Amino acid sequence: MTAVATPDELIIVIDDDQTMRRACEATLARAGYRVETYADGASGLQRIQQQHPALLIVDLKMPGMGGIEVINRVREIDPQIVIVVITGFATVGTAVEAMKSGAYDFIPKPFTAEELRAIVARAMERWHLSQEAARLRREKEAQARKFITFVSHQLQSPLAAVRQYLDVLTHLMGTEIPVQQRQWIERCRQKIAEMLEIIADWLTLSKVEGGQLATQRVSVSWSELLPSVLEGLGPAAEQKQIALENALPPDLPPVIGDPAALRMVLQNLVSNAIKYGRSGGYVRVSGSADAQSVRLAVSDDGIGIAPEHQAQVFEEFYRVKDGSTAGISGTGMGLPICKKIAAELGGRIELESAPGHGSTFTVVLPRGSAAPSG
Amino acid sequence: MAAKARILIIDDDDDYRASTRALLEAEGYEVTEVSSGRAGVELARQQKFDLLVVDIMMESPVEGYSVVQALRSAASDEGGDLPIVMVSSVREDPAARFPMAEEMPLITPDAYLTKPLDIPKFLACVKRMLGQ
Numbered sequence: 340m341t342a343v344a345t346p347d348e349l350i351i352v353i354d355d356d357q358t359m360r361r362a363c364e365a366t367l368a369r370a371g372y373r374v375e376t377y378a379d380g381a382s383g384l385q386r387i388q389q390q391h392p393a394l395l396i397v398d399l400k401m402p403g404m405g406g407i408e409v410i411n412r413v414r415e416i417d418p419q420i421v422i423v424v425i426t427g428f429a430t431v432g433t434a435v436e437a438m439k440s441g442a443y444d445f446i447p448k449p450f451t452a453e454e455l456r457a458i459v460a461r462a463m464e465r466w467h468l469s470q471e472a473a474r475l476r477r478e479k480e481a482q483a484r485k486f487i488t489f490v491s492h493q494l495q496s497p498l499a500a501v502r503q504y505l506d507v508l509t510h511l512m513g514t515e516i517p518v519q520q521r522q523w524i525e526r527c528r529q530k531i532a533e534m535l536e537i538i539a540d541w542l543t544l545s546k547v548e549g550g551q552l553a554t555q556r557v558s559v560s561w562s563e564l565l566p567s568v569l570e571g572l573g574p575a576a577e578q579k580q581i582a583l584e585n586a587l588p589p590d591l592p593p594v595i596g597d598p599a600a601l602r603m604v605l606q607n608l609v610s611n612a613i614k615y616g617r618s619g620g621y622v623r624v625s626g627s628a629d630a631q632s633v634r635l636a637v638s639d640d641g642i643g644i645a646p647e648h649q650a651q652v653f654e655e656f657y658r659v660k661d662g663s664t665a666g667i668s669g670t671g672m673g674l675p676i677c678k679k680i681a682a683e684l685g686g687r688i689e690l691e692s693a694p695g696h697g698s699t700f701t702v703v704l705p706r707g708s709a710a711p712s713g
Numbered sequence: 714m715a716a717k718a719r720i721l722i723i724d725d726d727d728d729y730r731a732s733t734r735a736l737l738e739a740e741g742y743e744v745t746e747v748s749s750g751r752a753g754v755e756l757a758r759q760q761k762f763d764l765l766v767v768d769i770m771m772e773s774p775v776e777g778y779s780v781v782q783a784l785r786s787a788a789s790d791e792g793g794d795l796p797i798v799m800v801s802s803v804r805e806d807p808a809a810r811f812p813m814a815e816e817m818p819l820i821t822p823d824a825y826l827t828k829p830l831d832i833p834k835f836l837a838c839v840k841r842m843l844g845q
Contacts, residue, residue: 500728503829507732510832511739535829 348466349390350459352376353383353409354398354425359448363396366452367459380404384412391417393466394459398425399433399445407433407440414441419469421462425450480549487545491538498538502531533668540672543603544655547679555597558707561605561635562587564598565624568605572613579618583609586625587635594633595707596684604680607673608637608700614667615698616641632686632703640697649690653678663694677702718843719761722746723753723780724768729828733766740836750780757795758787764842765797796823796842 350372352363360376367374377383380397381404387395395413399406406424413420424437424445434445443465446458505528513521546552569583576583594601605624612622616639626635642663644652651657656671658664674688677700681688685705692698720742724730730746737744745762747753757765767780781797824838 496726497728499829500726500732503729503732506829506832507736511735 348373348394348463349392350374350394350396351383351387351392352396353378353380353401353406354396355379355401356398359398359425362452363455366455370456370459372459372463380406380409380412384409384416387413387416387420391420394421394423394462396423396425396446396459399437400427407437410437410440410442419466419473421466421469423458423462484545484549484551487542491542494538495535498531498535502528502535505531533670537670537672540670540676544672544676544679547600547676547683550683552597552600552680555599556595557598558593559596559598559601560591560593561601561626561633562589562591564602564605568602568609569624571606572609575610576613576622579613579616581613581616581618581639582621583613584621584623586623588626591626592628592633593707594684594686594704596704597680600680600683604677604702605635605637607677608702611669611673611700612637612639612641612698614669615639615643615664617697620697628706631706633706634701634703636699636701638697638699643694643696643698644690644692645694649692652690653688717741717743718763719743719745720764720766720839721753721757721762722766723748723750724766725749726768729768733830736830736832736836737839740839742839750783753780754783754787757784762795764839765795766839767797 350367352360352367352374354360354363354376355378357378360378364374364376375386375392377386380401383395383397395409397406397409410422410424413422418441422437422442424434424442426434426437426445426447431447434442434447437445443462444458446454505524509516509521509524509528516524543552565585565587569585572583609622609624616622620640622637622639624635624637626633628634644659648659652659653674655675658669658671678688681702681704686703689701689703690698691701720737722730722733722737722744724733724746725748727748730748734744734746745756745760747756750767753765753767765784767784784795784797823842826835826838
């Protein structure tokens, strides 16, 4: 029978019965597989930790650690490992339990070499299929990312060119163009700016999802990021006469993360707070820490978010559409991006809000201890 | 009266070149434009320019940098210094593009801006690069 395993694919047999171990090893080795055998669950699991096998054949009834427990442990280590249980004559019930715990198949004693080979062949085929499925999924994700990157660049280029024409036109001829036509040009510029923002956000979201963003893990201090973010958003806040307040405690501990990604989170939250804030009101950034985490809160006293929308604002493309939000532009991707970045860094974003009473978005991240280098 | 400063634009995007050129000429600069890195390097060898504005992408992400490198080598061969402004349609942190900036002075531009240009920022940058 032709071997169907590659040199990397390992079969591990765990059985307290030495005769059984030798028989399995002989049969499978002769069939061309790479086999290792262990007499108990503990030593088998130790080996499995080091080298994930493609297939595990384990005896259900063993002294000490039984087959079911081994199965549960193996599933934790690597759910892709295919498991076949060896059952005794009268243990069909336990075989069913084993299947429910994640075993792929069972083989009742006594069995012939041919029966063993047949079951192993099926199990290895199963292994190959799941590996192939995982590979295809990764390929699909990579292709989707390439597509998004390609499309967004194809869209961004012409839009940027048009926007620049309009900008230069206004710059060079602004005073000669009649007021209304100048307004039309301004509307064009705004629309294009919105489209560029949507494309950029879409790209960012796809990168965060693909694990291509938020890749660095260094010590980051919110206090270092905040001043420049507030400075950048100064003009927007001024337009609505909103006071930007940096209320971060000076001794706020750092977090571990990617500086660019965290800056993006801060930028998004403060920008949102201004957009949905109240004219003449405030946007306050404060923080606190406990033994495990660092919390950064962005609060405004603007229109707030009704309870029925609160879960959905973190969903992609969702934007609250009612009378109070008319005229506020946005891509609907800012919050999903923030949420994903926070999750990627082991944290989360909390929301507290009531209509007419403003909102507070809090980023909770694990506290940074000694920063890993790089 | 000082001679007009000469600026060379290297970018394969026709529209971008057209609008940027109009902008710079209105400021009183003498502008030449080429659409490929190769043409740009050749031209820069033959004629003297006071400032280069180079697109980062062109045919490939690498071309922009190799153009910068070639231009700098050419300029330093002649004992000159050539301010280079790099422009990109890719929105990203310049530090991510040039993590080894200190070790690779040949390849780094003197300024890095994103498209579409922020006009006041761009003009101020050009003025600064030309030492005005």
